[in-house]
Amino acid sequence: MPAGSAVTCRLFEAEDLPALFAVEEVCFPPSVRFSRALTRSLTIDPHCHTWIGIVDNIRAGFAMVGLRGEDEPTTAYIWTIEVLPAFRRMGVATSLLECAVVSAREAGCAAIALHVDEKNQNAIALYERAGFVQTGIDFEFYGHGQNALCYRRDLSAGR
Ligand SMILES: CC(C)(COP(=O)(O)OP(=O)(O)OC[C@H]1O[C@@H](n2cnc3c(N)ncnc32)[C@H](O)[C@@H]1OP(=O)(O)O)[C@@H](O)C(=O)NCCC(=O)NCCS
Numbered sequence: 001m002p003a004g005s006a007v008t009c010r011l012f013e014a015e016d017l018p019a020l021f022a023v024e025e026v027c028f029p030p031s032v033r034f035s036r037a038l039t040r041s042l043t044i045d046p047h048c049h050t051w052i053g054i055v056d057n058i059r060a061g062f063a064m065v066g067l068r069g070e071d072e073p074t075t076a077y078i079w080t081i082e083v084l085p086a087f088r089r090m091g092v093a094t095s096l097l098e099c100a101v102v103s104a105r106e107a108g109c110a111a112i113a114l115h116v117d118e119k120n121q122n123a124i125a126l127y128e129r130a131g132f133v134q135t136g137i138d139f140e141f142y143g144h145g146q147n148a149l150c151y152r153r154d155l156s157a158g159r
Contacts, residue, residue, distance in 0.1 A: 005056050007095045012043050012050035012062070019059040020050075027082040032117075032142055034080065042066075042079060049103040053083065053092040060087035063096035067107040075152075076104035078114035081123075097130050101155065110156055115141055115148035127151050 012020075017040065024034055034042075042048045047068040053061040061083030069075040078100060083092045104112045115138060116123045132151040141148035 005090070007060075007090060007092050008054050009051050009095050009099045010054070012052055014043075016050075016052055016059060016062075017043065019052075020062055023059070023062060023082055023084055024080075026084055032146075048079070049100070051096050051099040051103070053087075053096045055087050055090060055092060058084075058087070060084050060090075061092045061096060063093070063100050065100035065103050065112070067103060067109060069113070072111075072113075074108065074110045076100070076107065076109040076112040076155075078112065081126075093126050094130060097126070101153070105155055111152055111154050113150065113152045115150060117142055118147045118149050124149065 020039055020043070021036055024039060028034075042064050043050050045066075048064055048066045051063045051065070052059055053063075061081070063081040064079040066077040066079055069077055078097075081093050081096055081100075083096075101112060112132075113135075114127065114132070116127060118137070130153070132153045134149050135152045136150040138148045138150060140146060
């Protein structure tokens with residue numbers, strides 16, 4: 001990271017939406033990309049927090065955390081976390097993850113869960129470093145032959 005560059009995070013504001021679309025288009029191929037409608041609906045869902053990661057006044061990435069699971073009301077769910085290539089390995093995703101954890105704790109959640117493509121070694125490394133543990137596998141979650149690993153972090157402990 002260039003000297004003086006620091007990662008800050010804040011909650012989503014309506015004017016961030018075009019930047020979110022741009023990050024999504026850079027970070028994921030069309031086959032697994034969130035639709036703009038889904039992205040937009042999550043940003044206005046009162047039970048979802050969207051955190052924006054900022055470096056040098058640029059929206060470098062974002063994370064979305066659902067605060068009320070359908071099956072498990074006290075388990076938060078990371079919908080997505082994504083960072084522009086130019087800003088990777090600077091701790092942006094780690095900062096966003098910690099903000100998601102704060103949101104989940106403040107909402108009274110006992111755990112935070114997520115899916116990750118079994119081939120996405122970078123994201124798997126990120127999550128394991130942040131204290132998430134694998135709890136299972138959802139076959140073909142992302143489409144034919146594209147399995148997802150299920151990860152979870154218990155929030156009842158201190159970390
Ligand atoms: C995965 C992703 C979000 C990581 O973002 P990031 O801001 O670069 O992550 P961080 O800088 O916070 O990295 C934290 C740790 O994760 C691991 N990690 C992240 N990227 C890695 C890579 N390319 N290779 C190896 N380890 C990596 C490392 O342990 C890293 O710590 P270190 O830099 O001290 O070694 C980013 O690569 C990305 O946006 N990828 C495309 C979208 C995506 O796959 N999102 C996840 C969907 S489940």
